[in-house]
Amino acid sequence: MLIAALVIAVAAAVMAGIAMTRRPNAPPAPQTPSVAAPSPSDSDVAAAKKAACDAWSAASKAMVAQRDPFVGSPPNWNDPVTVSALVQAEAGIVIQVEYLRQHVSPATPPEVAGPIADYIAATIDMAAADGQHQPADVANAAADRVSASAAKIRAACGL
Numbered sequence: 001m002l003i004a005a006l007v008i009a010v011a012a013a014v015m016a017g018i019a020m021t022r023r024p025n026a027p028p029a030p031q032t033p034s035v036a037a038p039s040p041s042d043s044d045v046a047a048a049k050k051a052a053c054d055a056w057s058a059a060s061k062a063m064v065a066q067r068d069p070f071v072g073s074p075p076n077w078n079d080p081v082t083v084s085a086l087v088q089a090e091a092g093i094v095i096q097v098e099y100l101r102q103h104v105s106p107a108t109p110p111e112v113a114g115p116i117a118d119y120i121a122a123t124i125d126m127a128a129a130d131g132q133h134q135p136a137d138v139a140n141a142a143a144d145r146v147s148a149s150a151a152k153i154r155a156a157c158g159l
Contacts, residue, residue, distance in 0.1 A: 040107035048107035053157035055103030056116055059096040060150060063123065066092030070130065077133050086130060093127045111156045119149035 040048070070085035077083070097120055104113050122145035129139035153159070 044107045045109055048105045049109050049112050049157070052104045052108045052112050052116060053153070053159065055100050056119070056153055056157070057159060059100040060119075063093050063096045066096070090127055090131055093123060097123060109156075112153065115149050115152035115156060119146060119153060122146040122149055 067089045070082070070089040073079065073082040073085040075082075100116065100120060104116055108116075122142050126139050126142035126146060128134075129142055
């Protein structure tokens with residue numbers, strides 16, 4: 001019974017593959033001319049930089065405030081206080097990362113956008129290490145990358 005079902009599934013997959021490659025006289029996909037996007041104006045770049053810097057300032061403060069209770073919780077993954085603090089920190093970090101992503105536009109200058117992207121990646125790594133119950137040194141290495149990116153952002157944003 002199982003072998004018959006497998007044979008039928010394989011046969012169906014082969015027939016689907018043949019059908020997909022035998023598209024008779026399919027019309028060619030229309031080609032659109034490539035047009036370079038206009039460069040943002042200086043005022044657009046300045047506004048994008050301000051928006052990204054302001055968003056990072058607010059989001060980073062919120063992330064620190066949301067993670068602090070977890071960092072100060074009992075060092076026992078099964079302690080209800082630790083579990084609750086971790087859940088709140090993880091949820092808060094996800095929301096702040098998305099908020100931050102929404103405020104980095106294509107017009108954001110690379111000296112701001114790059115460190116913010118690094119900050120987001122390091123923050124996600126840190127939150128993942130916490131959520132996976134990794135050893136403290138793994139989360140701390142990601143936290144060090146968060147701090148290094150934050151220093152670059154502060155410098156670029158004049159904070």
